[in-house]
Amino acid sequence: MYRAPTEQCKWYIETFGTHLLMVEFYMKHDYLPKALLYIIAKKCDASVFIEGIIITCVKEGGIYKLHEQMMLVDSSLNMWSKYLTATCRYLSSKRYMHVLYQFQVFMKDYVRASMTCIRFFQDHVKSYADLFERLHYLDTAKHHLKMVSDSRGSSPGHQMSLSASDVAKHIKTIEMQLEVTKCLHQVEQSEISNMISNASKQNVATLFGGKKEKEQVAYMMLMIGLDMDRSFNLGYKIIQIYRLSALLVFTRVGQALSEKRKVKEIGAFMEKLRNNKYCDADTGDSVLGACVKIVVSDPQFVKETEYLVKLMKKYTNQISAYILCGKLKSAYLIAVKSESVDDVKRIAAAAHETNQFAVKSICDKWLASKGIK
Numbered sequence: 001m002y003r004a005p006t007e008q009c010k011w012y013i014e015t016f017g018t019h020l021l022m023v024e025f026y027m028k029h030d031y032l033p034k035a036l037l038y039i040i041a042k043k044c045d046a047s048v049f050i051e052g053i054i055i056t057c058v059k060e061g062g063i064y065k066l067h068e069q070m071m072l073v074d075s076s077l078n079m080w081s082k083y084l085t086a087t088c089r090y091l092s093s094k095r096y097m098h099v100l101y102q103f104q105v106f107m108k109d110y111v112r113a114s115m116t117c118i119r120f121f122q123d124h125v126k127s128y129a130d131l132f133e134r135l136h137y138l139d140t141a142k143h144h145l146k147m148v149s150d151s152r153g154s155s156p157g158h159q160m161s162l163s164a165s166d167v168a169k170h171i172k173t174i175e176m177q178l179e180v181t182k183c184l185h186q187v188e189q190s191e192i193s194n195m196i197s198n199a200s201k202q203n204v205a206t207l208f209g210g211k212k213e214k215e216q217v218a219y220m221m222l223m224i225g226l227d228m229d230r231s232f233n234l235g236y237k238i239i240q241i242y243r244l245s246a247l248l249v250f251t252r253v254g255q256a257l258s259e260k261r262k263v264k265e266i267g268a269f270m271e272k273l274r275n276n277k278y279c280d281a282d283t284g285d286s287v288l289g290a291c292v293k294i295v296v297s298d299p300q301f302v303k304e305t306e307y308l309v310k311l312m313k314k315y316t317n318q319i320s321a322y323i324l325c326g327k328l329k330s331a332y333l334i335a336v337k338s339e340s341v342d343d344v345k346r347i348a349a350a351a352h353e354t355n356q357f358a359v360k361s362i363c364d365k366w367l368a369s370k371g372i373k
Helices: 005-016 019-028 032-042 046-060 063-073 078-093 097-106 110-122 128-133 135-150 164-186 191-199 211-224 229-241 246-259 263-275 281-295 299-310 315-325 328-337 341-353 357-369
Strands: none
Touching (some): 005 019, 019 032, 032 046, 046 063, 046 078, 063 078, 063 097, 164 211, 164 229, 191 211, 211 229, 229 246, 246 263, 246 281, 263 281, 281 315, 299 315, 315 341, 341 357
16 A cells, blocks of 8 residues: 555654654654644653754744644643653753743743743843843843732642742842842942952852852942942841841941041941941940951051040940050050959050050059959
8 A cells, every 4th residue: 555755754663663753753844733742642751852842943943833832732731741841951951041931931930930030130240230231130030920929829740839928038039139239330430339349359249149148248238338328228138138147247347448447437337337226235346346456457547446446335345445456544544434353454464465564553553452462
């Protein structure tokens, strides 16, 4: 019996070939619908779908046509679930991120689509100016997550699900990163911006990174917040939401300003922290102590060092700072005024070590008057 050449080829492949050969035959002759139906009918392995269809469609730009035909077979995509999951793994491994994103949107896997948009936003950027140019990716990522929150219910196996609270947290992070990027762009040419840019050359930190990156972002917001209240408040909000060490971030700001001998700015920074009730006395004094350690090494900044010490709230911290500066008489006057025996003893020991005999003598006399040897 006569068979057309194509039918003859099909018969040979069905009889002696493999599922992959049959799918490749259909694709070679532009029979995509038949290839898809064959895969479903024969319950082919996912590797056949990838090797026989996906690779060809990626090379030839046939992804949208593929999606149309898959929808005609099953508009719910449930029949395609294992094939879609395997395809996404393959595309991710090959770093075909834009094709992966097309599939995620097609699958209505909006959580993963949002994550891919975030990768588009931050991958391979060299500066915060680059991030500003990519803000549209964050808007799209936020839109995808809102679609998740607007369509609550059970998710098919090929869609990633998150709790409502987790979706809200991710949306909040995106919104804060949008604000962070806009704040950085607004002060792009300022001196403070240049300071933080120089400190961040190796890594363009975002709120999507780990703890260290979040600390870097909080630090940057506080630094530019010296001139912009909304970024200062945003910096503290980041510390609170991600449970970062306020002391660590505040200290880093103080140290950066100290390195540049921006003593007035340190005073303004401390005033903002205290006025907003962002730090208690111990935290503020600890930050100032770190600043004093840097500035005290510069003999041209004696008055500025004393200014920083006087900003401290607790007398015992002031005494420690004066001891560090070698101003033992100033330390002694505070200790005596507060009737602190332990601090006078500390000052006496420091005077002995530094050969400040006059201070050692008055400390000994005061201690003797208290009946202490």
